Amino acid sequence: MRRVALLAVAAPLLLVACSGDSDKGITVRAAQVATVSEIVDAPATVTARAMATVTSPADGRVASLLVKDGEGVNAGTVLAVVDSPSAQQRLAQARQAAAATSTGAVRIPRVNLAGTQAQTDGAAAAAFAQSQAAIAQIPDPAARARAQTQLAASRAQYAATQAQARDAVRQFDAGLAGLGTALRSLTAAQGVQAQAAVAAAQATVAALTLRSPIKGTVQLGGTSAGASGNLSDLLGSLPGGGAGAAGAAGAAGAAGGAGTPAPSAAGGAAGAATPSLITPGALVGQGTAVATIIDVSALGLQADVDETDILLVKPGVRAKVELDAVPGATYEAAVAAVDLSPTTSSRGGVSYHVRLTLGAGRDTAGAVVATPRPGMSAVAHLLVRTARDAVAVRASAVVRVGSRNAVWVVQGGTARQRYVTVGTQGEDLVAILAGVRAGERVVVTGAERVHAGQKL
Structure with missing residues (x-):
């Protein structure tokens, strides 16, 4: 400071x-x-208005790439389509398991119904957890929301049938009911579990059509923090790289992949781009970054202000900004928000993130200078009191x-x-x-x- x-x-x-x-x-x-x-100096980083990385929800190949580096896209624009035989296979397995339960193919031993109920509950819990993980990886927000709604409905339905099954088992043990009621309830519970697996697998297949979640500019691949440039990693994630899943529970667990993270806030900083491996026919693994969408329609700054100065910084405070990349130039800025939660500064002390809007820059002669890029280093001179x-x-x-x-x-x-x-x-x-x-x-x-x- x-x-x-x-x-x-x-x-x-x-x-x-x-x-x-x-x-x-x-x-x-x-x-x-x-x-x-009184001026407080703070290190800062140029930020984009928003940034979102779109990843492949399953392993496979890029069947078609519909955008190129630097192209502007709108929210919902189709970026690429991934061909994933493994995702299709998991959907088929889930449907087969669901069909088996609907035709009464599920067989439950006539003894130790409580143990069978416990096994079914355990399998259902694991399947729901796997389905939840798969849904979380779906990049398209709308598709993810639909899948989440279906899963919630399945959970509720299973809870109801589970209660019926437990009550039936208790009645049977007490001699108040017959085995048929317990069998029907357990079979119904397995059917709900299988349908949840189908819903998750269908959502993953639908998500193979990758869409942009925000408006912005395309950067193929990810950033240095999130993209893998190791071809062996991609090969290892292809079908056959791990044990296949069988039945409804297995299909539910493998139905999804790593989805698109939510667009970063204005304070988020873009990392350095990695060499793009994304081309038509390229191998992609589950979670591989296919494209990063960056909205630079409005640039900002994220400054780190020491705890000894933060109480002087309020929204509306004006600032002059200097960038390492543009020596001799000064940019106008204003404080938009001050974070309440602390962070640890590079020197080990406590600091707070301060978010600023960034205006145009001018050199010493008054001429307009270049527009900075997200991630560039800067120093913000905050005019806190006069x-x-x-x-x-x-x-x-x-x-x-x-x-x-x-x-x-x-x-x-x-x-x-x-x-x-x-x-x-x-x-x-x-x-x-x-x-x-x-x-x-x-x-x-x-x-x-x-x-x-x-x-x-």
Whole structure:
């Protein structure tokens, strides 16, 4: 953090000559009327308005690639289609399992119904968990929502049939009901489980048509943080790389893949692009980044402000921004939001994310400069406080006396210590709210050598 004082002449008092005992390193200067501005410096990163990475929901090949690098797309635009025989196979297996339960193919032993119920409940819980994981990987938000609704309905239906089954088992054990009721309830529960597997597998197959979740510019592949450029990793994820799943539970567990993450917030920063392996016919694994969509219609900044300064930063605070990539240029910015949750700074201290809108930049001649890219490093100079027409003294004039601030005022050639109330604090100047009047002579250097009554 660095604080800077911007000095604006407000009265001829600034022209008062210095005096003092140069042999002792003591300098006296008149208090000034000035504008004192307090600026907090914070490291920052340029951010895009939004960013979303679209991944393959299953292993396979890129059957068709409908966009190219740098192309602008709208939300819902089809980016690519993935051909995944394994996903189709899992759907077929799930449908077969569902058909078996609907025709009464499920057989439950006539003994130890409680144990059979426990096994069925365990299998159902595992299948629902696998289905939930698969649905979470579906990149299209609408398709994911539909699948989630179907799964929730299946869970509710299973809970009802599960309760019926348990009650039937209890009645059977007590001699109050027959085995047929228990069998029908257990079979119904298995049918619900199988239908949930079908719904998840269908959602995964539908998600093989990859669509853009936001409006923006296409960058094929992912970023350095999320894309794999290792061909052996892709080969290992192809069908046959792991054990196949059988039955409804297996189909549900393998039905989905790693879906599209939600678009990042304005404060999210784009990583460096990796060399794209995405071409028609390219092998893709489950979760492979096929395209990243970046919305640069409005750029912003994410700055990290130290905890010692964060209470001074509020929405609307103006800032000047300097970018490493554009030396000599200054960009206008304004604070849009200040995060409430803390983070750890690069130096191990506590800091807070501050999000700013970023405007155009100009060089020292006033000419408009290049538009930055997401991820570029910057420094934000936040103008947190300004005191206009304030009585100001050099920052070096203020000393601590216990828990209070004080200055040495020279009256009649004699030094007298006086307590002061400090306002806006700059690097060079400090605004004095009370205790010193404009024009009074104050010790500005060597204050630590002064004693009461000293002749100056």
